[in-house]
Structures are given as structure tokens and as C-alpha cells.
Amino acid sequence: MDNETAIDIFAALAQRTRLDAFKLLVRHEPEGLAAGELARHLEVPHNTLSAHLSVLSRAGLVVSQRQSRSIIYRASLDRMQETLAFLARDCCDGRPELCAPLLSPLQSEDCPEPEDPS
Structure with a gap:
């Protein structure tokens, strides 16, 4: 990943x-979500959501x-992982052991419980 791609992802x-x-x-x-279900959860009109999903899709963050x-x-998730790796690649001037505190929350046993979607 290069800087321009990362900027596009963060802009999205x-x-x-x-x-x-x-x-x-x-x-x-x-499993993913149907477009209508996604719009309902987010409480946004379908046409508005479509425009937002297009931006995320162009950045490679969503697939349909x-x-x-x-x-x-x-x-x-591959794009998300690639983006996180891009951010951490030069972590702590080549001393990845210093970055362990940044990465530990990503380990499954440390992940927070999911928020209630309702």
C-alpha cells in the first residue's frame, strides 16, 4: 500500500x-447485510446510503x-488488515516489540463485546 491509497481509505x-x-x-x-437492512440500521435514505457505499467500495473497504x-x-477485512499493517509497518523505528501495546487490543480475547445494534 502506498500513501495515496491510504489517504483514499482514510478519506472514505x-x-x-x-x-x-x-x-x-x-x-x-x-454474512454481510442487505442494502435495505444497512439503511434501516443507520437510519439513512437508500439513495444517500448508496452514495456512501460507492465511496467505500472505490476505496476497497466494502464489496457487494x-x-x-x-x-x-x-x-x-483484507483491506482493513492491509491498512492497519501499513500504519504499523514502520512502527517504533524498526522495534516492533514497542508496538505490542498498539496491537494487543486486536487479539480476539481482548476485543470488546459488540455493541447492541438496537
Whole structure:
């Protein structure tokens, strides 16, 4: 990943609805959510959500797949991992042991309980 790609990713996430949509999709991995369900959870109009999902898709943060009459959106966990690795690559001037406190919350036993979506 280069700086320009990282900037595009951060720009895509630098808006409340898009960030909320991405976080919600991460919580619903690996099944994903239908576009209508995503709009309902986020309480945004379908056309507004469509524009936001397009931005996230161009940044590689979400993928979509048609299932019957619905479009199912999923978070691209590979892209998220690639972005986190990009941020940590030069961590602590080549001394990765100093970055352990940054990475430990990402380990499954340390992950916080999911928020109640209702």
C-alpha cells in the first residue's frame, strides 16, 4: 500500500455515515447485510446510503454481491488488515516489540463485546 491509497481509505472513512456503515459491516462479517437492512440500521435514505457505499467500495473497504433481488454488502477485512499493517509497518523505528501495546487490543480475547445494534 502506498500513501495515496491510504489517504483514499482514510478519506472514505472520514465521514460519520460511512464510518458507521463500515463498522456495522465489520460486526456482521462474514454474512454481510442487505442494502435495505444497512439503511434501516443507520437510519439513512437508500439513495444517500448508496452514495456512501460507492465511496467505500472505490476505496476497497466494502464489496457487494447480488443475492436474488438484494445486494449484500460486506466489509473487506483484507483491506482493513492491509491498512492497519501499513500504519504499523514502520512502527517504533524498526522495534516492533514497542508496538505490542498498539496491537494487543486486536487479539480476539481482548476485543470488546459488540455493541447492541438496537
